[in-house]
Amino acid sequence: MSVPSPNPGLSLHSKRWNGLRHILEREGPFCKDDFTASPDNLDFLQTKSEVLIIGAGGLGCELLKDLALMGFGNLHVIDMDTIELSNLNRQFLFRRTDIGSSKAECAARFINGRVPTCRVTPHFKKIQDFDDSFYQQFHLIVCGLDSIVARRWINGMLLSMLRYEDDGTIDVSSIVPMIDGGTEGFKGNARVILPGFTACIECTLDLFPPQVNYPLCTIANTPRLPEHCVEYVKLIQWDKENPFNVPLDGDDPQHIGWIYERAVERANEFNIAGITYRLVQGVIKHIIPAVASTNAVIAAACAMEVFKLATSCYDSMSNYLNFNDLDGIYTYTYEPEKSENCLACSNKPQLLPIEDPNTTTLDDVIKSLCDSPRFQLKSPALTTVMKDGKQRTLYMSTVKSIEEATRKNLTQSLGELGLQDGQQLTVTDPTSPSAMTLQLKYQANEVEMN
Amino acid sequence: MIKLFTLKQQKKDGEQKGSGGQQKKASAAQLRIQKDISEMNLPKTCVTEFPDADDLLNFKLIISPDEGFYRDGRFVFNFRVGSNYPHEPPKVKCATQVYHPNIDLEGNVCLNILREDWNPVLTINSIVYGLQFLFLEPNPEDPLNKEAADVLQSNRRQFEYNVKKAMRGGCVGETYFECCLLK
Numbered sequence: 066m067s068v069p070s071p072n073p074g075l076s077l078h079s080k081r082w083n084g085l086r087h088i089l090e091r092e093g094p095f096c097k098d099d100f101t102a103s104p105d106n107l108d109f110l111q112t113k114s115e116v117l118i119i120g121a122g123g124l125g126c127e128l129l130k131d132l133a134l135m136g137f138g139n140l141h142v143i144d145m146d147t148i149e150l151s152n153l154n155r156q157f158l159f160r161r162t163d164i165g166s167s168k169a170e171c172a173a174r175f176i177n178g179r180v181p182t183c184r185v186t187p188h189f190k191k192i193q194d195f196d197d198s199f200y201q202q203f204h205l206i207v208c209g210l211d212s213i214v215a216r217r218w219i220n221g222m223l224l225s226m227l228r229y230e231d232d233g234t235i236d237v238s239s240i241v242p243m244i245d246g247g248t249e250g251f252k253g254n255a256r257v258i259l260p261g262f263t264a265c266i267e268c269t270l271d272l273f274p275p276q277v278n279y280p281l282c283t284i285a286n287t288p289r290l291p292e293h294c295v296e297y298v299k300l301i302q303w304d305k306e307n308p309f310n311v312p313l314d315g316d317d318p319q320h321i322g323w324i325y326e327r328a329v330e331r332a333n334e335f336n337i338a339g340i341t342y343r344l345v346q347g348v349i350k351h352i353i354p355a356v357a358s359t360n361a362v363i364a365a366a367c368a369m370e371v372f373k374l375a376t377s378c379y380d381s382m383s384n385y386l387n388f389n390d391l392d393g394i395y396t397y398t399y400e401p402e403k404s405e406n407c408l409a410c411s412n413k414p415q416l417l418p419i420e421d422p423n424t425t426t427l428d429d430v431i432k433s434l435c436d437s438p439r440f441q442l443k444s445p446a447l448t449t450v451m452k453d454g455k456q457r458t459l460y461m462s463t464v465k466s467i468e469e470a471t472r473k474n475l476t477q478s479l480g481e482l483g484l485q486d487g488q489q490l491t492v493t494d495p496t497s498p499s500a501m502t503l504q505l506k507y508q509a510n511e512v513e514m515n
Numbered sequence: 516m517i518k519l520f521t522l523k524q525q526k527k528d529g530e531q532k533g534s535g536g537q538q539k540k541a542s543a544a545q546l547r548i549q550k551d552i553s554e555m556n557l558p559k560t561c562v563t564e565f566p567d568a569d570d571l572l573n574f575k576l577i578i579s580p581d582e583g584f585y586r587d588g589r590f591v592f593n594f595r596v597g598s599n600y601p602h603e604p605p606k607v608k609c610a611t612q613v614y615h616p617n618i619d620l621e622g623n624v625c626l627n628i629l630r631e632d633w634n635p636v637l638t639i640n641s642i643v644y645g646l647q648f649l650f651l652e653p654n655p656e657d658p659l660n661k662e663a664a665d666v667l668q669s670n671r672r673q674f675e676y677n678v679k680k681a682m683r684g685g686c687v688g689e690t691y692f693e694c695c696l697l698k
Contacts, residue, residue, distance in 0.1 A: 446553035
């Protein structure tokens with residue numbers, strides 16, 4: 066990739082940063098209480114702050130450009146995808162010769178070549194490939210994602226990194242703020258999530274628009290739209306005929322081609338017009354046309370929030386911005402509340418002291434959860450995630466087949482079950498509207514494990 | 516807003532402290548499905564079966580209706596709950612071949628809350644009741660098996676006869692159905 070020669074004026078002490086200096090080296094009426102005007106602020110931005118950008122697509126390219134030109138000196142970017150031809154209209158860090166290469170790596174190379182004050186470290190990986198030790202190194206995380214699963218995952222990760230003081234309050238040094246941008250055509254949103262303090266992704270899960278799903282009977286019997294025909298081939302014909310003996314892959318042109326041909330046949334049968342290859346691709350991969358200007362607006366709003374949090378120069382947006390420029394321009398910012406019953410962020414681990422894990426059985430634990438005035442549960446179901454990451458059901462009385470399979474665990478000691486000091490148990494019970502997390506705290510120092 | 520913290524100071528001490536969250540945590544989908552399953556309140560005609568008690572995301576539901584056209588039959592459904600639950604509904608397929616207007620011969624089920632009307636406030640229990648309802652009140656208006664629906668609409672007697680025949684194990688039209696009567 067060829068990158069134009071870097072601007073020599075773009076060094077740390079150049080006049081280029083005078084605008085930032087005005088903000089960061091002078092007190093103002095709107096500064097946050099903990100803000101102190103000082104050249105250190107710019108220095109922090111350029112040399113000490115570590116910001117992670119998740120996604121190097123439409124929003125990611127904008128974010129990288131915005132943050133690099135805003136003076137951030139250390140950026141990391143994660144993206145598991147490679148560059149496709151259809152990205153090039155808006156993902157401006159990529160060129161035609163980059164098609165097929167890693168988005169994260171190309172984007173990093175471009176910014177590194179162009180903005181000498183910024184060092185971008187690429188990660189050609191999935192977010193799930195890293196654990197908390199990776200995410201802990203960042204002051205801030207900005208997301209430009211196109212998937213709800215990924216948002217929920219990183220949200221859960223940041224919540225699990227929270228540490229608590231002895232009095233149960235959150236240790237503020239364990240908070241990694243998450244700034245999340247999202248766009249869909251001419252609509253977008255930007256939000257600031259302070260894990261444990263403000264509404265998280267799970268608190269507001271029902272704000273995400275549901276996927277468009279057509280009734281199965283319409284698809285099967287009374288199709289009216291070209292989309293119905295495509296869905297029919299995808300849902301019914303693919304499994305029945307299994308043309309390539311593999312599951313459907315939306316990125317395989319052969320698969321899309323096959324679906325296109327079958328969908329045209331079906332459309333002709335019902336006198337439906339309008340099936341095109343692009344439409345088929347769109348329906349199968351749930352493509353919503355991306356608009357470059359929406360990405361630019363949302364990324365700018367996110368970059369602004371990163372800057373404010375990183376420097377304390379102004380209060381963060383509180384906390385959810387909607388943007389729509391389909392018809393004129395509409396924006397609205399409001400504050401969704403943190404949900405009291407949120408399964409993810411209102412589920413602070415509660416310590417459960419265990420005298421001796423080698424004599425305390427699972428049944429003892431369950432009895433104490435029912436009898437103790439602190440919990441007063443009725444029929445708790447307990448699961449945990451073992452050290453190797455495997456989900457395990459310890460006991461559940463309400464479902465017959467699970468009760469039978471897990472009954473033998475009741476008489477075993479926690480040590481025998483392989484439960485370790487500090488391990489978290491997820492407890493659900495009819496008395497509580499949400500799941501509860503208990504953290505085992507062994508009083509005896511040594512636990513024998515075989 | 517909460518007077519929060521200064522990021523600048525945060526990492527200096529934060530780095531040495533080591534992680535507090537090294538404990539593996541269940542995903543939000545896991546937490547929610549555990550809640551759904553442990554609090555399931557099934558009608559007496561329904562029972563769940565978990566082939567692997569540690570895997571709450573894959574299970575079977577067996578419906579044995581005690582009234583209506585499908586009385587004395589035994590119908591198995593496979594539930595597959597994805598990592599995006601409850602944003603997305605579970606995938607449900609009928610594993611028993613059944614002569615039913617809303618279930619096709621591949622096991623696809625036409626139930627609104629499994630697709631277009633799914634909503635994160637619904638639970639596994641809602642789906643169970645929805646499926647149970649399909650056996651009590653097959654709906655010929657939204658057919659997946661159009662032949663069955665036509666018969667139900669034009670001749671209830673004939674439909675009832677066809678259902679019984681299919682459940683005993685036999686042919687309806689050109690299709691052979693395995694016996695699915697309660698033993």
